[in-house]
Amino acid sequence: MDRLFFDHAATTPVLPEVVAAMEPWVGHEFGNPSSLHAPGRTARAAIDAARESVADALGCAFGEVVFTSGGTEAAVTAILGVALAAPADRLRILISRAEHQAVLGTVTILERIGMRVEWIDVDAFGRPRLDQLENRMEDDVLLVSTMHANNEVGSITDVVAVGSACRQHGAYHFVDAVQTAGTDAWCSKLEADLIAISGHKIGGPKGVGALTVRGGTTIKPLIAGGGQERELRGGTENVAGIVGLGVAVRHPDLTANRRMARDAFLMELRNQRSDFVESIAADAEQLAGHAHLRFPGVGAETLLIRLDRAGVAASSGSACSSGSVEPSHVLLAMGWARSEAKEALRFSFGRTSTEEQAIEGAKRLSLAVDEIKHAAAS
Ligand code: PLP
Secondary structure: OOOOOOEEEOOOOOOOOHHHHHHHHHHOOOOOOOOOOHHHHHHHHHHHHHHHHHHHHHHOOOEEEEEEHHHHHHHHHHHHHHHHOOOOOOOOOEOOOOOOOHHHHHHHHHHHHHEEEEEEEEEEOOOOOHHHHHHHHOOEEEEEEEEOOOOOEEEEEOHHHHHHHHHHHHOEEEEEEEOOOOOOOOOOOOOOOEEEEEEEHOOOOOOOOOEEEEOOOOOOOOOOOOHHHHHHHOOOOOHHHHHHHHHHHOOOOOOOHHHHHHHHHHHHHHOOOOOOOOOOOOOOOEOEEEEEEEEEOOOOHHHHHHHHHOEEOOOOEEEOOOOOOEOOOOHHHHHOOOHOOOOOOEEOOOOOOOOHHHHHHHHHHHHHHHHHHHHHHH
16 A cells, blocks of 8 residues: 655655755765864855855845754744843734744743733634734834744735834744745745744755844844854754755745645545535635645544554644643634644645645545544444
8 A cells, every 4th residue: 555645744755956965964074164174164165055045045145044953943043032132122022823833832931031922813714813913013022923824724924014014113023934935835025034944844854944034133042152153053063954955945846736736635535525624715825735624523633543544644733742632722723613623634745746646645535534434423
């Protein structure tokens, strides 16, 4: 039985050209980029080339790119870094309720260091409510954090509008662009002060990412160390990972392929049955590779286990802690009941997904749902 992988929003295979570019840096090239001798300079040049690529892809200056250990570290550095440098008259931080754990995880620390965190509600698709954001904006807001595309439901936020509300009040705007960087959902008009991206979502390796820090942003390092990355991220750089990220951001986006696979999957599923609910309206902007849906009465965990046995990898937004499955905070913020949120499934398609896989996946899903329903009825 062929295994089918429909969880590309969680991670996606490393591109062959990324593997090839990284290979010397896990082998014979071993210079420390801070060393002044030839091997060190070679490593520095490799990092510089990657920095150039990332700056190019994200539309920022070479010196505005800080390499990190991934999207989480980039988000945490952005939020806590500006909070540590906050002036006494700007202590409010506005965060959308549907942000990733990378952002939510900073909240207790922010409060401990004296910041006031306020939540921005989201609409039925998980996008922060602009009207509420604009009402809350005053000149004492330090930072607003809104993700570009939601990793669970795939909805895309108008981050340019959020950015302009921030600029009117001199607040920083942080955008978690982990799900959109390197795709055609990327917004070239994005002028956020801080942007986080991650290597392993775009065909690069895990454990590497980048934060862009617009010139003029007052920010302190969380890892001071030896002053690497313009004193914003101490520690000898992950040269192989950074080289891989630099190649991955240059890879042509294959959004059309993702969309084709997602559409083929949904079309086949609709042909098979009608007892499911799609979470995002067809006319709302959504990531091309995302299908987020639920089968009323069918628990997501039960269905995911059955799908896994049938060779299909998908996911739910639920976090499993201490043996109980907690419904996704994103879906609850969107107004879903807890029981509905426990039925939600995400199928996310990638560069390597094919139409045949998508159709076969929809058939296996339909069969799995039938089996669960029959078992419950008998
Ligand atoms: N932000 C979003 C929207 C994500 O989807 C993820 C990964 O799941 C992250 C941040 C964290 O990125 P990383 O896995 O590189 O730490």
